[in-house]
Amino acid sequence: MNFSWILDSVAARVPSAGADRIAFSFDGRDRITYGELHAKTLRYARALRELGLRQGDRLALLLFNDAEYPPLILAAARLGVITVRLNFRLAPAELAFVLADSGTSVVVVHSSLTGRLAPVRDQAGVGTYVVLPDSDDPVPDWARPFEVFREAEPLTPDELPEVTGHDPMSLLYTSGTTGSPKGAVWTHGNTVAIATAQALRWQFSEETVSLVPGPLYHAGGFEAFVAPALLMHGTAVFLPSGNFTVDRLLAVLRAERVTDCLLFPFMLNELLHRDDLERELPPSLRRFILGGDMVMPSVAEEVKRRLPQVKLTQVYGLTEGGAIATTLEDRDFLAQPKSIGRPLPLAQARVVTPEGQEAAAGEVGEIEVRSPAVSQGYWNRPDATRATFHDGWCRTGDLGYVNADGFLHLAGRAKDMIRSGGENIYPAEVEKVLAAHPQVLETAVVAVPDSRYGEVGCAIVVPEAGQLPQPDALRAFCRERLAGYKVPKYFLISDELPRNASGKILKYRLREAFAHIESELDGEKTPS
Structure with a gap:
């Protein structure tokens, strides 16, 4: 189909x-x-x-x-x-x-x-x-x-x-873990499959009015949220790109009588800062669907206290793996606060050990997902396709485990990916750019906490002998070669990078060392 x-x-x-x-409906005005x-x-x-x-x-x-x-x-x-x-x-x-x-x-x-x-x-x-x-x-x-x-x-x-359903419909390019983006092939069948799974899980109908505040170039926007609304002959609402404000979101929620709203966690946090939120939300709203990062238990508790009529859903997935693979539904939020839930209808998820065996309960391994929505592979990249896809399964690169109750949990990111405001940032791509700067000997880019975007990039730079690159100059160098959201928020100069006996950079030590950089710099922060 x-x-x-x-x-x-x-x-x-x-x-x-x-x-x-x-x-x-676009921005509550252009309707078709x-x-x-x-x-x-x-x-x-x-x-x-x-x-x-x-x-x-x-x-x-x-x-x-x-x-x-x-x-x-x-x-x-x-x-x-x-x-x-x-x-x-x-x-x-x-x-x-x-x-x-x-x-x-x-x-x-x-x-x-x-x-x-x-x-x-x-x-x-x-x-x-x-x-x-x-x-x-x-x-x-x-x-x-x-x-x-x-x-x-x-x-x-x-x-x-x-x-036919086997024909490609979209090429969705993902940030490169090794420096070069790859185009994930999405067929018509993939798109219908994720629409069907989402509509089943969230009980979409003709009365559904779904709102997407983020960009439609994301699979999590069009494929995972717009497509299921169309499948059920409901209405899909989307906002203009950039300059997100709570006031505009609330105005469109009311004007369109939205029933289901996709949000990134920082958007939900900003909503909860509104003292009048209970009055401003339309009575039609039944669900917040959270993507991009984990929702803190305290945030979930506040939503349930202040907005008992609104359900919460946490989603987990990746472009190659069908956009959304698992969801944590409202009924399980408080009992399983750190989980990413269970597979969607038509989907499977498992945790695999380095030896290729399915992990026991509580044992950490790599998360793999399988469903009719999983990408067919990468455009003209047979080697990368073989490395990521096998027997219908997609290797996510994320580490996780399944607890005794059967709920999937994240244990870390095998690829050191940074999740910033709903965007994926791969350090290797940024490091490749910084390595080309004439004053940079080597660098490591890691995720550090950020109060607005969840995580941002922090570049630790070792300069060439006799050089002292300035953060503003490094920032400008990156901005000429990378999308703005990929440019690290912080640039720090160091004499050396921590390494193990094999010479591998110990990024976890850098993450620990600079975990509080936002509060330490206070008003001196310079956003990229």
């Missing part, structure tokens, strides 16, 4: 009034019905074909959250065109790598982001750029205006290719 079936099933519904239901969405995706599919895209080709979207974002994804899906959803925070060099690696033919870009692409167009190998107006900025002479989509005639059903 391909994902377009979801839209077609609404359009063909009896009674036909189903097409008048609201499918999407299922009937309008169905027609728009056929028009946009025609435009994509006239731009030269055919089944299996790649379309990249370099967009902020926008009312046109979902229709473009769904139009590409109708043609069997593979969507590459780009993180708008990426630096030009990072964008060039992803575009070239994916073999993208066409890019749709917000007008305010064209400056990211201009210096790297020669390296990217893209044939056509289309600019979606986001301001009064003129369209560059190397791009086409978005009117090519709006003025297109709809494709007829007999003009559409046969797209």
Whole structure:
């Protein structure tokens, strides 16, 4: 089954009034019905074909959250065109790598982001750029205006290719654990599978109004939250990118009568600082779904005390592993406060020892997940695919254990990944950039606690002999080559890095040594 079936099933519904239901709402203002969405995706599919895209080709979207974002994804899906959803925070060099690696033919870009692409167009190998107006900025002479989509005639059903559940729908690039991002292949079947599992677990229905505050380029946004709402013919609401405020969130929650809201833990913490929260939340709200990091037990207790009508769900997963693999449901929050829960419907999770055996209860090993939503592998990376996927299982790189009650727990991150405000940051990628600085001999980047984002990066730098690199200069060097959220918040100069007898850097010692850096620096903190 391909994902377009979801839209077609609404359009063909009896009674036909189903097409008048609201499918999407952007920022509580730009609303589109299922009937309008169905027609728009056929028009946009025609435009994509006239731009030269055919089944299996790649379309990249370099967009902020926008009312046109979902229709473009769904139009590409109708043609069997593979969507590459780009993180708008990426630096030009990072964008060039992803575009070239994916073999993208066409890019749709917000007008305010064209400056990211201009210096790297020669390296990217893209044939056509289309600019979606986001301001009064003129369209560059190397791009086409978005009117090519709006003025297109709809494709007829007999003009559409046969797209199956096995065909790729998306390429979702993950940060590189060894310095180079990899594109996880998501098929139409993967997307339908995660939508089905989520809808079953959270009992989505036609009355569901789900809200996504974060970026739609994340699998945790579109695949894991928007897709299940569409599957059940509910409504998906999303907010503009960046500049998150509690006031705006509350306004949209009320205006759209949201029932289920995805949040990162720092967003929930900011909500709970509102003295009037009990009055400001709409009575329609039934659930907060928390992703990106663990929710502190004290936070869960406060939610249950102040908002007894609102359920909490903690989710765990990774892009390659089907976006969400396990959930800790409301009924288990207080009894299992440090758990990441149990597998979704259709999913399995296990803990495996270094010898490849399933771990006993309480024994730490690597977490593996398996489900119909698990990625088919990495784009053009057979070695990386073999290293991560085997027999339908996905190696997560996370360490964990299953307790005596059958609940999965995290015990650490085997890859030293940093989780900052819902984004994954891999130290190896940042370290590779810093190593290129002429004044840097070696460096280690570790996670340190942060009151707003949960974790941020801290770079400990050993300078070349006779050199003394300044933190601001190192920060600027990183900003030219990395997305802003990957740039460490702290840069510290050291004579040496702690190592074991084999010469391996002991990052756990660095994490321990600088665990309180935020409070120690107090007002002298300099955000990246």
